Amino acid sequence: MPELPEVETVRIGLQQLLPGRVVASVDHDWPKSFPNAEADVQQFLIGASVVEVRRRAKVLLIDLSSQYTLVVHLKMTGQMVFRSQAERFGAGHPNESLVGELPDRSTRVTLTFVDGSKLFFNDQRKFGWVRLLPTTEVMNLDFFKKVGPEPLSADFDWHQLMERLQRRKNTNIKAALLDQTVVAGIGNIYADESLWSAKIHPTTLVRGVKPAQFHKLYDALVAVLRMAIEKGGSTDRNYVSAEGKRGSYLTFASVFRREGQACPRCGTTIIKTRVAGRGTHTCPVCQKPLSE
């Protein structure tokens, strides 16, 4: 579901669509999806224009001219879908959007801009949220104080990845990769894909992983994340871009959601197990169950 590549794809789309638009109104009917008080909404959201759309880890940051920021976490089933005035009312089909008429029954928050365009926050399972914070306070959120480095940043290298993973030396490598305080943005899909690529079994204890394997894992992780962004992310069930389009990475995935199919490297049947409480996909031959 939305991991770094999906959130980055949404960010790229919103950055093309939103800057300069002025907020006219906001609608929301589920308090946990948008917890801000009405007074703050009136003072710092209504009338403000969008300046820039950023991302940190799996979180979207929509900076406003009011020096406030809309902080958005999509969690499992969140979507941020933009519709122009023309797309909402014009004749014919808006685009090849995967989602239909909006709002729909999973719409939790709707931002309406003065030009008649709208931004919909849809979230079937209600785990995600949108909240308005002063821009200077965003990085003081507990999550941001603890979250690890961006894996695609220029100064992140395999030594750093190894050292940070080794802070969790008694747990398995998959749990460590999923730990957002170790490295930011990795979720279930890209953990499985990068571990397969590096030929590391997900239950391998971190203390048993050798330096050369950490190096391979770093290369695999960066390659997988870059390709996933290029493909517009992975659409398993819910995920869509800001334009409402699917991502195509799963077409290229090696193991994720491919149980029963042949490993692209050796032809062995891919199996699905449970590791770190998550569905986990491995090749039982390429990824040896035990490291020594």
Add this chain to the structure above:
DNA sequence: CACTTGACCTGTCCGC
């Protein structure tokens, strides 16, 4: 402190 499990939610699918 290190680590694991359950809760938060809804929709879908599977077996009886």
Add this chain to the structure above:
DNA sequence: TGCGGACAGGTCAAGT
């Protein structure tokens, strides 16, 4: 067909 339960999996809180 209907119904209970498992499952999907990001993050935080609570448990061991």
